[in-house]
Amino acid sequence: MSVETWTIIFVLITFSLYMYVGWMSRVKETAGFYVAGRGVSALANGAATAADWMSAASFIGMAGSISVLGYDGAVYLMGWTGGYVLLALLLAPYLRKFGRYTVPDFIGDRYYSKYARAVAAVCTVFVSMTYIAGQMRGVGIVFSRYLQVDIIVGVLIGTVIVAFFATIGGMKGVTYTQVAQYGVLMCAYAIPAIAISLKLTGNPIPQLGLTFTDIAQRLSDLQLTLGMNEYIKPFTNLSALNVFAITLSLMVGTAGLPHVIIRFYTVPTVRDARYSAGWALLFIALLYTTAPAIGVFARYNLIDTLANKPLAEVQKISWVEKWGAAGLLKLEDKNGDGMINMTNAKDPANEVTIDNDMIVLSTPEVAKLAPFIVALVAAGGLAAALSTASGLLIAMSSAVSHDLYYRIFRPDASEAQRMKIGRAMVLVGVCCAAWFGVHPPGFVAEVVAFAFGLAAASIFPVIILGIFDTRTTKEGAIVGMIVGLVFTLSMIVMMQSMKVLGTEAPLLTDFMGVNAQGIGMVGMIFNFVLTYVISRLTPPPPIEIQQLVNDVRTPSGVGEAQAH
């Protein structure tokens, strides 16, 4: 059977599975809709968090980005995992003990202020919306590449599926479909990785193949002889300061992302919240330690197959033909010698252009695996994109329907009205996401990465201080959040002004050597310092808030979500 037939079969099977799980987990009350009734086990929540976390970008793009950056690709590996340590130690147990529905809920109650709640809700919607646009685009791309349907049709199919289980099942439906999606995406990632590892290193476990054979050294030497940067040498693509700033921004941003934080509201106890952060990171680590191995193996294979080979011969290889036609691989014989000259991507003499997305998608074919494995990778990419999109939708719709509508504008709304608004907001969110998926703004990719910087600079510091410092006041928190957000946003806009505002050159190239991806670290420091200092200059929080903070600090007495 052909790859296309296999892909259709896998997509149909996995989509029916998601629909079935979604239907089985349908809910009637707001507690089920927003926090899955707090009945999810630590292990299941860990798997759901991992699927929620690993987006189409992690699945399809990350190994490729790492293989281009070499050593410095570690910013993504450490940045997107280190945040879970912060979550487990500093946030998850206390927010679970606090036990409401959303991130703005905590900020609004802890800082006894509607304004603080509103600022946090706006941050949540902004971060989630930018993120989700990229996911729907990812769905469209997988559909169009594997099934040759139009991107628009692909986006619409994805939208209908997500809308189905997110509106009827809310957080509960989303959680259990994400558990299924984790299984699909991890198998799809691991099988080709094991095959290519066996082929290149003789060791079936990619992590061990990478560490205990000389494959990385061979790749590094090969790159050196071709005039590229040494693969395993640090700071050849990014400065040490930027590696530091980007890693820290991504770590802290991870811990500040609303769709990740709300996952820890779904478990029954504080203890489960701690353990589920551990399970989540273990599940994520399986993919994140495999990715750098795939990066090395795939790059070695590509260079070995292409560099200094006769062009005519290479063009006969079937995967070269296929990915060339898809526009992800470009070969041009600039100097007309009939040979492929491969060197630094920026060097004008370089004759090979490889799209980052190709590394993972083409691995099974390059490693000459059976067509059904190629199709499994397509199903895995779809699982990654759909699970992340649905988690984001819940975070966004709960910020609007719960925090803005119910807690600020209509505190007298009935349970039924709140459910109706919650479901309606999911639909509105899904439609916006579909619109962005069909008409992506040119700077989506940039904005998604910067959502981390914004989360790091706005939400993270005030949650931490809210738990660990009883003296933090609403004045401090509001100023801190706004300054962190505005500073980071304006820096990013100025550094990316070519894409965002359409100027000829960036208005600002860096801030004291820190680039746009790492600027969240600076915004976070401003937020921490301002919140702390202003809190000392303003009247202390009311006594019941100090009691609330003390109460959050111990696990005992965790109750049901308070009816409010």
Place this chain on the structure above:
Amino acid sequence: MNEERLKVYWKKNVTLIIGCLIVWAAVSLGAAIIFANPLYNIKLGGVPLSFWFAQQGSIITFVCLIFFYCWKMDKMDKEFDVQEVKLKKGA
């Protein structure tokens, strides 16, 4: 629980958190970034030690750290008698 006991519990918790975060920073920001060049000359298997920390070791350490913290907190919650009663499913 009385206030004094709560203060002791919290202080022990914060000390444990700081300890864990020092390890967290040491393997990632330390071994993989600040000391990347000195550790480059030490080999682990077939790769430089700093490269291994940057792309494998730090992630593995993170996972162990979280489970270590959970285990320590389980013991401490018991010692201070602040464990929670598990709610029935679907509360």
